[in-house]
Amino acid sequence: MNRLKSKNVIVTGSGNGIGASIAKLFSNEGANVVVADIEDFSGKKIVEDITNIGNKAIYRNVDTSNSESVKNLIQSSIEEIGEIDILINNAAAFVFGTVETITNDDWSKVFGVNVIGYANCVREVLPSFRENNKGVIVNIASVSSFIAQPEFVPYNSSKGAVLQLTRCLAMDLAKENIRVNAVSPGSIKTRATDIHIERLGLDHEESYREFGKDALLNRMGRPEEIAYGALFLASDESSFMTGTNMIIDGGASID
Secondary structure (H helix, E strand, C coil), X not given: CCXXXXXXXXXXXXXXHHHHHXXXXXXXXXXXXXXXXXCHHHHHHHHHHHHCCCCCEEEEECCCCCHHHHHHHHHHHHHHHCCCCEEEECCCCCCCECCCCCCHHHHHHHHHHHHHHHHHHHHHHHHHHHHHCCEEEEEECCHHHCCXXXXXXXXXXXXXXXXXXXXXXXXXXXXXXXXXXXXXXXXECCHHHHHHHHHHCCCHHHHHHHHHCCCCXXXXXXXXXXXXXXHHHHCHHHCCCCCCEEEECCCCCCC
């Protein structure tokens, strides 16, 4: 299918994990994709994977917490592929700890990327959406947006803010035919998960099994399963949806 045929899409944090899966899936659905990441090597590798099968993708380095970097991302993307139709806010900082162990720098990092970074991208892409008289934003939130987890204070606080950002943006931008929704993944097997496991000094396979036990489906999710949720929200199939949060967690949070 070509659900995003000729659409121009920016996916932040798309050098690996969920973002990479979104970039690849969207390109297979006909979109021209901007792979935006702070890590050049991994971002360029995703572009190579996409272009090697004949699809259109370009790479742009970006630090979403830096407003000038985001401005350059949007401007250079428009120059290369045209006005932007869809923004996927996915770049994330994974900062964990208790209120006593985290520092002011930790707070600045996690909110700078996970909240202010999302807002920076939205602000800079709005003129392009207005040129098109429409636009779609999908914010990648988390089940951590609405559940409590031990020693996850900074991360969960930032992800909770993402849900409120999504709702408020949806309300403010609906009159301009701009839709804003969120996806909240549960435990997903990504590089960030592996880094967290290594930080805790745990065994990978055992940790995957333990993390998966929280879900009714008794496993961790795959990045592509989140990408399909983002695809639905980005496509015209969800044209009457805005301000919503799609939970994809294998049933872990229903109780």
